[in-house]
Amino acid sequence: xxxxxxxxxxxxxxxxxxxxxxxxxxxxxxxxxxxxxxxxxxxxxxxxxxxxxxxxxxxxxxxxxxxxxxxxxxxxx
Amino acid sequence: xxxxxxxxxxxxxxxxxxxxxxxxxxxxxxxxxxxxxxxxxxxxxxxxxxxxxxxxxxxxxxxxxxxxxxxxxxxxxxxxxxxxxxxxxxxxxxxxxxxxxxxxxxxxxxxxxxxxxxxxxxxxxxxxxxxxxxxxxxxxxxxxxxxxxxxxxxxxxxxxxxxxxxxxxxxxxxxxxxxxxxxxxxxxxxxxxxxxxxxxxxxxxxxxxxxxxxxxxxxxxxxxxxxxxxxxxxxxxxxxxxxxxxxxxxxxxxxxxxxxxxxxxxxx
Numbered sequence: 001x002x003x004x005x006x007x008x009x010x011x012x013x014x015x016x017x018x019x020x021x022x023x024x025x026x027x028x029x030x031x032x033x034x035x036x037x038x039x040x041x042x043x044x045x046x047x048x049x050x051x052x053x054x055x056x057x058x059x060x061x062x063x064x065x066x067x068x069x070x071x072x073x074x075x076x077x
Numbered sequence: 078x079x080x081x082x083x084x085x086x087x088x089x090x091x092x093x094x095x096x097x098x099x100x101x102x103x104x105x106x107x108x109x110x111x112x113x114x115x116x117x118x119x120x121x122x123x124x125x126x127x128x129x130x131x132x133x134x135x136x137x138x139x140x141x142x143x144x145x146x147x148x149x150x151x152x153x154x155x156x157x158x159x160x161x162x163x164x165x166x167x168x169x170x171x172x173x174x175x176x177x178x179x180x181x182x183x184x185x186x187x188x189x190x191x192x193x194x195x196x197x198x199x200x201x202x203x204x205x206x207x208x209x210x211x212x213x214x215x216x217x218x219x220x221x222x223x224x225x226x227x228x229x230x231x232x233x234x235x236x237x238x239x240x241x242x243x244x245x246x247x248x249x250x251x252x253x254x255x256x257x258x259x260x261x262x263x264x265x266x267x268x269x270x271x272x273x274x275x276x277x278x279x280x281x282x283x284x285x286x287x288x289x290x291x292x293x294x295x296x297x298x299x300x301x302x303x304x305x306x307x308x309x310x311x312x313x314x315x316x317x318x319x320x321x322x323x324x325x326x327x328x329x330x331x332x333x334x335x336x337x338x339x340x341x342x343x344x345x
Contacts, residue, residue, distance in 0.1 A: 015138070016135045016136065016138055017135070018138075035136070035138050037136060041145055041147050041180075042145075042180075043133075043176050043179045043180040045176065050175060050176065050179045052179055069135065070135065070136040070138070071133050071134060071135055071136060071176050071180065072133075072134070072136050072145035072147070072180060073131040073132065073145055073146045073147055073157070073159065073177075073180055073181070074109075074131065074132050074134045074145060074146055075107070075108040075109040075110065075117065075132065075146050076107060076108060076109045076130060076131055076132025076162050076296075077107030077109045077110075077130055077132075077162065077247070077248075077274075077294075077295075077296030077297065
């Protein structure tokens, strides 16, 4: 792969408040895999909408400028 | 066998039913602020609690903090109740409630809309508004509120399945500051009343339950005790003691002595 095609094939998005650059075509499942996260234990909010259907994570590609929140349960009262 | 196990509470008490679901324990506990996950699990098991609250937060992608609480608490063993702690307006509370439902295993939420950073007192107007929205979406809303009767009545009208007045501010350990207010709320509401926040030690829990409320939710009283597992056991017994004393009906208070032994048959 040439540097030119690599540059053209990335998307810029925000994940948990931090700017990120990912290969174009990265799916929700792919993003979770990068962080070694179990899809059953994480909720994905994409541009303010909860991605409820976890079976669609493999097929759902992220878009340039997406704002993603990955949340889970932590200790609390 | 512990003392608690030897008492046949089911025969002495009625079921706790909230929103159509029967719960096994009147003591509900949080999962925050423990020194370790192992200590948290041990304390929760000692408390006998079925309902266990959790918070919704961003995953730490750098893994500098600990993993999610579901790695330590099985949803098959405990009834996980997501809260909206940390939300200071209705919009945030609704967002966290919806994320919690998507993350969790039920449609229940412990709704918090906080109105003030220093006291963490609830924004009751925001609570009522958020309760209406969530109840319409099918949530079973357990609403954390202050010890104000009118707010409690409005929350019931708004569709809360139970109302959760505070004993004193969250994390304060000051115990039950206004027993009359709590009794009044209990007398006037149809839905269950669970006192949430402020209990510091077992006698506080007993005193709360003696007011006739349906249960208690606590976190810091266990997590911040020097020995959380012992305190959890004490709280379990304290809640049961207070509940049974309430059901038993205390004797009237008198400001004069009444002898317990016969006044006749004394030696002449």
